[in-house]
Amino acid sequence: MEEMEEELKCPVCGSFYREPIILPCSHNICMACARNILVQTPDAESPRSRRASGSAASDYDYLDLDKMSLYSEADSGYGSYGGFASAPTTPCQKSPNGIRVFPPAVPPPAHPQPQHHLLQHPGSLPPIPRNSCITCPQCHRSLILDERGLRGFPKNRVLEGVVDRYQQSKAAALKCQLCEKSPKEATVMCEQCDVFYCEPCRMRCHPPRGPLAKHRLVPPAQGRVSRQLSPRKISTCTEHELENHSMYCVQCKIPVCYQCLEEGRHASHEVKALGAMWKLHKGQLSQALNILSERAKEAQEFLVQLRNMVQQIQNSVEFEACLVAQCDALIDALNRRKVQLLSRVNGEHEHKLKVVRDQIAHCTVKLRQTTGLMEYCLEVIKENDPSGFLQISDALIRRVHMTESQWGKGTLTPRMTSDFDLTLDSGPLLQTIHQLDFVQMKVPSTVPAAPILQLEECCSNSNSATLSWKQPPLSTVQVEGYILELDDGNGGQFREVYVGKETMCTVDGLHFNSTYNSRVKAFNKTGVSQYSQTLVLQTSETGLNPCELKSLGAVAWFTFDSSSAHPDIIFSNDNLTVTCSSYDDRVVLGNTGFSRGVHYWEMTVDRYDNHPDPAFGVARIDTLKDVMLGKDDKAWAMYVDNNRSWFMHNNSHTNRTEGGISKACTVGVLLDLNNRILIFSINDEPQGPIAFEKMEGLLFPAISLNRNVQVTLHSGLAIPEFYIQRHVEHPTSLC
Numbered sequence: 198m199e200e201m202e203e204e205l206k207c208p209v210c211g212s213f214y215r216e217p218i219i220l221p222c223s224h225n226i227c228m229a230c231a232r233n234i235l236v237q238t239p240d241a242e243s244p245r246s247r248r249a250s251g252s253a254a255s256d257y258d259y260l261d262l263d264k265m266s267l268y269s270e271a272d273s274g275y276g277s278y279g280g281f282a283s284a285p286t287t288p289c290q291k292s293p294n295g296i297r298v299f300p301p302a303v304p305p306p307a308h309p310q311p312q313h314h315l316l317q318h319p320g321s322l323p324p325i326p327r328n329s330c331i332t333c334p335q336c337h338r339s340l341i342l343d344e345r346g347l348r349g350f351p352k353n354r355v356l357e358g359v360v361d362r363y364q365q366s367k368a369a370a371l372k373c374q375l376c377e378k379s380p381k382e383a384t385v386m387c388e389q390c391d392v393f394y395c396e397p398c399r400m401r402c403h404p405p406r407g408p409l410a411k412h413r414l415v416p417p418a419q420g421r422v423s424r425q426l427s428p429r430k431i432s433t434c435t436e437h438e439l440e441n442h443s444m445y446c447v448q449c450k451i452p453v454c455y456q457c458l459e460e461g462r463h464a465s466h467e468v469k470a471l472g473a474m475w476k477l478h479k480g481q482l483s484q485a486l487n488i489l490s491e492r493a494k495e496a497q498e499f500l501v502q503l504r505n506m507v508q509q510i511q512n513s514v515e516f517e518a519c520l521v522a523q524c525d526a527l528i529d530a531l532n533r534r535k536v537q538l539l540s541r542v543n544g545e546h547e548h549k550l551k552v553v554r555d556q557i558a559h560c561t562v563k564l565r566q567t568t569g570l571m572e573y574c575l576e577v578i579k580e581n582d583p584s585g586f587l588q589i590s591d592a593l594i595r596r597v598h599m600t601e602s603q604w605g606k607g608t609l610t611p612r613m614t615s616d617f618d619l620t621l622d623s624g625p626l627l628q629t630i631h632q633l634d635f636v637q638m639k640v641p642s643t644v645p646a647a648p649i650l651q652l653e654e655c656c657s658n659s660n661s662a663t664l665s666w667k668q669p670p671l672s673t674v675q676v677e678g679y680i681l682e683l684d685d686g687n688g689g690q691f692r693e694v695y696v697g698k699e700t701m702c703t704v705d706g707l708h709f710n711s712t713y714n715s716r717v718k719a720f721n722k723t724g725v726s727q728y729s730q731t732l733v734l735q736t737s738e739t740g741l742n743p744c745e746l747k748s749l750g751a752v753a754w755f756t757f758d759s760s761s762a763h764p765d766i767i768f769s770n771d772n773l774t775v776t777c778s779s780y781d782d783r784v785v786l787g788n789t790g791f792s793r794g795v796h797y798w799e800m801t802v803d804r805y806d807n808h809p810d811p812a813f814g815v816a817r818i819d820t821l822k823d824v825m826l827g828k829d830d831k832a833w834a835m836y837v838d839n840n841r842s843w844f845m846h847n848n849s850h851t852n853r854t855e856g857g858i859s860k861a862c863t864v865g866v867l868l869d870l871n872n873r874i875l876i877f878s879i880n881d882e883p884q885g886p887i888a889f890e891k892m893e894g895l896l897f898p899a900i901s902l903n904r905n906v907q908v909t910l911h912s913g914l915a916i917p918e919f920y921i922q923r924h925v926e927h928p929t930s931l932c
Contacts, residue, residue, distance in 0.1 A: 200569035201576070205360045208334045209234060213360050218350040223592030224335045225356055231347050236330045351435055351451075354585040359576040371417040373398050385414040393417055432584045442584040445474040450591050452584035475583035478590035485597040486574055489567065492604035495670070496564045499609045502671060503557045509615040510549050517542055545617060552613040560608075567600055598764060609670050645719035646672045647727040648679060653761065654701070654790060654818055654895055657734040660708065661793045663895060665701040666717050666729060677721045686711035686736075701895070703792055711736050754913040755789035755798075755898065762786065763822040774803065775900070776907035782825040784832075786816060787898035787910075797867045797914050798898060804907035805839075805860045811906045812836035812845070813864050815875065815892075816899040826901035833889045834899070835877045837864070842877075844888045854885035864908075867920055868896065876920065883919055 207214050209230035216228040329346065332339040343349055372380035373395035383393035387403060389412045394403055403409055432452070434440045440454035447467040457463045520538060574593055580586050646669045654665035662683075668676060681695040686708045695702045707713060713734045719726040756772040762785035765778045777783045787798075800813060812826035814834030820826070827834035827845030834845050839857040843850045856879060858864065865878035875889040900908065 200565050201363065201572035202569070203566075204569050204573040205356070205363055213364065214353075214356055217353040217356045217360075218347065219353050219588055220331075220333050220338075220350060221340065222333050222336050222338050223589065224333050225353050226334065228347060231331060231350075234331060234334065235342075236332070345435075349435060351588055353589060354432070354582055355577055355580045355589060358580060358582075359573065362576065375402055383417045386417050386419075388413045388415060432582065443471060444468040445471050445587060450587075452587055471583050471587075475586060478587055478594070479578055482574060482578060482590055482594050482597065485594055485601065486571060489571060489597050489601045489604075492601055493564060493567050493571065495609055496560060496567070496604060499671060500557065500560055500564065502673075503553055503560070503611065506553055506611065506613075506615040506673075507550065507557070510546065510553065542617075542619060545619065549613050549615070549617075553611070553615075556612050563603065563608075567604070570596060570600055611673055614673055643674050644724040645674045645676045645721055645726040648700075648717050648719050648729045650717065650729050650732050652732070653758075653788075655732055655734070656790050656792075656895075657736055658791055658793045659737045661703055661705040662707060662713060662715070662734045662736070663701070663703045663790070663792045664715055664717070664732065664734075665895075667700055668719065675721055676719045679717055679719050680725075681717045682715065683707075684714045686713045688714075691716070705793070707736050755787045755910075756912075757785050757910060758788035758897075761818065761822075770909065774907065774909045775902070776804070777902055777904045780903050780905075781823070782812070782901045782903055784816070784820065784822040784824075784826055784899060784901045786818070786820075787912075790818065790895045790897045791868060791870060792893075792895045793870050795867070795869045795871060795916060797865065797916050797920075798910065798912045799863050799865045799914060800900065800908040800910055802858055802860055802862045802864070802906065803909055804905075805858065805862075806905040808839045809903055809905040810836045810838040811858075811900060811902040811908070813866055813877065813900050814888075815866070815868055815896040817894070818897060820899065824901075826899055832899060833875055833892070834901070835864075835884065835888060836901075837879070837884075842879075842884055844877075844885065846889060852885050852888070856884065865917060866898065867917065868892065868898075869920075870896075878917060878919070881917060881919070 205213055207217070207227045207230055208224070209226060212227075214225060214227055217225045218228055218231060219225055329342045330339055331342060331347075371383040371386075371393050373383045374380070374393050375398040376395060381395035381397070384396050385399055386393045390403070392403075399414075403412070403414075432442050434442060434452075434454040434457060437454050437456040440456045442452035442454055444453050444455070444458065445451070445468060446453045446457075446463045447469055449463065449466065452471060453463050453468065458468060517539065520535075520542060574597060577586065577589065577593060648666040649669055651665040651667055654663070656663055664681060666679065678696060678698050679700065680693055681702050681704075682691040683694050683704060684691050691714070694704050713736070715732045715734060716728045716730070718728050757766075757768060757775050759766075759768050759772055762768075762775075763777075763783035765781075765783045766785045767776050767778055768774070772788075775785055802811075810825075812834040813836075814826055814832060816826060816832035816834075820831040821829045825834075825836060825845075826832045827836065828848050830847040832846065835842050836845055837843075837858050839859060840855070841857055842854050844852045858879060863880055865881070867876040867878070869876070870892060873890060873892045874887050875892050877884045877888055898910075898912075902908065
């Protein structure tokens with residue numbers, strides 16, 4: 198639990214939290230520290246419209262940071278407000294965590310004009326002056342307090358309880374309660390007997406047989422925590438102090454009371470039962486923690502591997518010995534070159550050590566932060582206070598997802614191998630001795646590991662199949678190439694269909710209506726790896742000539758892919774209907790990718806509020822999921838509002854076309870990979886010219902939308918009449 202300690206310390210004072218409050222940005226701060234960093238602003242710069250409320254982040258109007266500079270490194274250690282001449286600037290200090298804080302003001306002299314100093318001695322606890330401003334010491338967001346002052350911020354009772362338990366668990370070791378003289382350190386606690394035992398007393402007084410065999414024995418620290426867990430506290434509303442929290446506002450994401458629903462600003466908001474949302478958010482946090490736990494486990498294994506690499510690099514002195522032996526056998530002219538070659542070897546040695554040690558340090562810090570967050574979240578889950586938990590659960594879930602994404606692809610891959618890629622070639626003649634240099638000819642000492650098939654990128658289309666694979670994340674063995682094998686589609690012998698260095702291959706010319714088994718293996722100079730798992734692929738039922746579009750029917754039925762979608766996407770109707778919980782655009786892909794053939798699908802607009810601009814199109818599997826579709830170079834899209842549409846790729850907007858969408862409209866997407874083009878339609882009519890050309894590779898159906906839009910997918914559709922007619926008039930474009 199030591200890694201969790203940083204989660205329990207105030208960013209201002211650097212000590213454990215005391216009476217922590219939750220700021221609108223979801224960060225925490227001690228009540229006393231919050232009072233110490235308050236700054237008073239002039240009336241002229243604080244409009245009445247900027248009203249702060251501690252009940253919801255959405256109600257805060259943050260100060261314009263161009264006007265307010267509280268934590269600038271260029272202000273010579275002083276925090277001030279531009280144009281506020283009546284209040285003198287106050288010297289800043291820095292907390293143990295490096296955050297600038299404002300100390301209490303020095304008491305004014307006896308006779309000068311009275312000035313309204315905001316920061317008094319903490320013990321006096323004066324009232325908060327009007328137009329007081331507080332800035333979060335972590336994200337530096339600023340806001341003006343309302344008439345309630347700091348009392349408007351909810352107290353973080355969950356964090357306070359975790360801090361208390363952590364401090365108590367760090368106290369002296371628990372003693373046995375049955376030792377008569379000099380009690381020994383307890384080793385277990387019986388939850389039924391509520392007694393701490395040392396090992397001899399447990400064997401004597403609590404044998405593991407008979408009627409006591411069913412008692413549950415736990416470690417002493419866990420037993421102490423179970424004793425200290427307090428019954429569920431009933432929290433009161435910050436705006437109506439006599440009312441208890443009873444419901445949860447979905448829009449504001451905070452617990453509310455009945456009076457808030459009847460009289461307050463939550464009257465028109467969607468609310469749900471407090472207990473149900475408590476269980477839902479606990480489940481979401483637990484699921485996120487499971488994923489993060491797997492990442493932490495991989496990181497621990499990765500650190501062991503890196504430390505072993507350091508040992509191997511430090512013990513790899515045979516290269517120097519070999520180099521010296523070869524150089525000593527050469528003539529005098531070679532000795533002058535020997536010094537330079539030794540320098541090269543030493544430089545490579547130091548470079549490898551530096552790279553691996555730097556990666557160990559980086560990974561250790563990140564793992565410590567991850568472990569601390571995990572332990573803190575686990576302690577939060579133990580809390581029995583629903584409203585307290587829900588006050589911080591959203592922020593914790595976001596932090597867990599963000600931390601898990603930081604352990605993504607490439608993070609757990611060594612940046613350097615432990616092998617030295619240097620071999621001295623002693624064959625050149627004497628006259629070429631001054632051109633002598635190392636020959637990089639690395640020979641692997643072991644065979645590669647079996648490749649892993651990337652199932653999300655493997656698919657079949659018509660009579661072709663596309664397969665994708667990769668090496669295991671922790672594999673450091675050099676791979677020279679791969680061998681892809683398929684059977685005959687009838688359970689017969691496997692045959693090689695591809696040999697090369699690529700990790701993706703499309704096999705054409707397969708039999709229709711056949712089931713193929715596929716597998717792949719890697720090889721290097723040492724040998725061949727084991728086979729990957731066997732993947733079964735089904736080809737289409739009939740073969741269709743692209744020139745006969747009138748008889749062409751879609752051969753791919755698919756749904757939206759919940760595993761790769763942004764977490765804010767909401768699925769229903771067996772993953773055929775999607776919407777979003779965020780006001781920002783979020784991306785979701787189809788669960789089938791295409792690399793050959795002609796494909797057409799439609800999306801019906803079920804709900805369209807406030808004139809948003811959803812985007813429809815195709816994308817690579819690794820396109821950005823938190824921006825509008827088409828913002829990066831891995832997506833091709835048409836975004837449309839209620840009046841017009843544009844095509845977009847790599848954030849470039851083209852071909853503005855009149856005509857928009859509304860509720861019950863149908864947007865069609867036609868991907869013709871035979872001719873490498875992408876076309877859009879609205880209500881069965883083409884929308885603009887050909888949107889994109891030179892389309893190739895593995896492409897997935899995609900859409901981006903926000904909470905104002907809901908669409909339903911229709912796949913497996915026939916090619917639309919307008920496209921058939923176009924190619925009946927110009928048949929050469931398809932043949």
